Amino acid sequence: MFETVATTTGLIIGFFCGLLPLGLGIKYQQIKPGIIGFVACLLSGFACGMWGGVPMIILSTSVVVSYIYVNRQDPFTSRQSLDEVDFEESTQEYIVRQMASLGRTIRAMSRGLLRNKGGFIGFLGIMFFVVMTVFGPLVIEYEGDIQMDRRQPGATTLLQPPSWEYPLGLDWWGRDIVSHIVYGGQNLIITSIQAGVMSTLIAVTLGSLAALLGGLVDQLISALSNFILTIPQFPLLLVLASILEFDNSFMLAVLLAVLSWPALMRAVRAQVLSLKERDYVEAAITLDLGLYHIIMREIFPNMISYIAINFIFAVRAAMYAIVGLVLLGMSPLTEPDWGIMIWNSRTQGAFYSAKGITWALAPIVAIALFQLSLILFTRSLEEIFNPRLRKGL
């Protein structure tokens, strides 16, 4: 899936994807959005290959179209009487109109992102870590083996404090700590996100079902969630982790998700219960728009920011749990990994040596900064998904 990650092929894909928004922007004299669209395509193509470039074409072109699109030929603006207006619209016009409205939404979302300073800083923080894990490996080589040759004359260990050559110093085996920080986030972040996604999916599905169906289903789901909530989470996780002895991180994510959905499920259930009493839902019932429409079109869009915020919280919780497991030596993760760095530095006594202080602190600071970015970012989510900040065409 990610063969083209950060390769020349990805860059080429991104370049060609970016030509469309750029060309449109130049043709219709919307240079700025055109260039931004081009850069966005280039970067996302570079980062994720086809998986980044193709969606980004649609998004960035929509934004450019939304700048170009002025309502001129829309029959709705006409002040003529009904019979004189032509309501026909070709498929092409229809697509352009839809893209323009998508572009509007994206612009409103980015405005929402920029509005809250704290949230934007959080977003930048997250982007920093994403860029570091995706592009960092291009410039920094990973050092997995012991580096005996770095031993300094007269020194008893390979441990070194920061220097110009090694900004964060060397660890017990003489390996560059910067390289471990750069490579060590990937697995941890991906596993946490997997756990967060699964936990959110379970919670949203069960929570909506419980709220909408009520009765026995509601009681069963609530009983199950209460059961899981009453067991102390971390000890249970420990016990399960040692019993299952899994060897891949995906299984760990599944386990974390299975243990962490109840709290979010309750929140979603309460939210759906309140949303389904809204007047517009009642109107949808008298208009007989159907259950699917009511869930997906009336209730869900008003819950997205709530779900997104809780998704972030789930990711955070999963990350803490994983690091906790690593520290207790019970995680399937392997080097390079921030959690394992903490474990190694502790077992090698870096906490007691002035030379090893960066080795011990670097992964802790990295985890803390990532968590802080997530928390700050949740402040913006509310504004990004708030439909009340949107303007129509």
Added chain:
Amino acid sequence: MSQQPLVELHGVYRSFEKERVRIPVLQDIHLNVYPNEVLCLVGESGCGKTTTGKIIASLLDASEGEVLYNGRRMAEYDRKERSLIRRQMQLVHQDPFASLNPAHTIGQILGYPLKRHKMVNGRAELRRRIWELLTLVDLTPPGDIVNKFPHQLSGGQRQRVSIARALTVNPKLIVADEAVSMVDVSIRIGILKMLHNLRDMFNLAIVFITHDLALAKYFAWEGRIAVMYLGRIVEIGRTQDIIANPAHPYTRALLSAVPEADPNLTRKKQPIPLRSDEIPRLTAIPPGCAFHPRCPFYQPGVCDVSVPRLAQAPGYAQDTACIPLTTGEQLVPYGT
């Protein structure tokens, strides 16, 4: 009126369960809604107007009693017919800020029901129909509205969108629940007039819910009024009969508080003071006539013993639920 009523309520009771306490909200409601009529439900806050309106619109079930739509119970219809019947009765909510989904544009709000029920063929017709609907509710030019989100419109405009949305499915009856009470006074009349026009145009029946008897008098002058008190209908009949000659003491009290356009008339009006301003709670409804603790014409031993039923009183054209009146007695002020 010998027409087949659109909706009939026969001895309908409705109660809600709140913290394991049963709250009786509606009791023994008898009410018919006929095609193309205007029926006003009037009463104080909490007397069960909205609940009645929702039962009429088939959004709520009756706890007891029978509700007939076009002469048959809902359960007698099959799935398809039920969907059709439900669509025949639309509700316009009180709060225009809560009744439109903030996530949809006006075009989407009107488009969903049109598409869902295949009321239009193809995009051109859909656009044409939305244009038509927006023009019908005086939101012109439609282009200024159709791509906007509800939060970009004023309260009055939203209420018009809400009415247009009800019209998408060609209803036979619209329940307007305090439809103008949250709208600026200056645009109320416009919306009320529009409702009247729509009624004529589409042969609609309108159940208009309000706590304001003056508004009911204005809106339902050609129609009927049902006055509700604590979950019961205490007086029902043609608006002109009730306004000219109110029977029930509660209606008289309400009417005496309505200002007249002519200040001389207002000054001449004798306010009818109630014996108490306190509305009893629904969990402790007084025995007999629920109004007796406040009634200025209370007759001990009569009013607090048995529950009055709606019947025509001698000398009145409308039906009223007051034992002294229906047995042909004169009302005498309490304590004289």
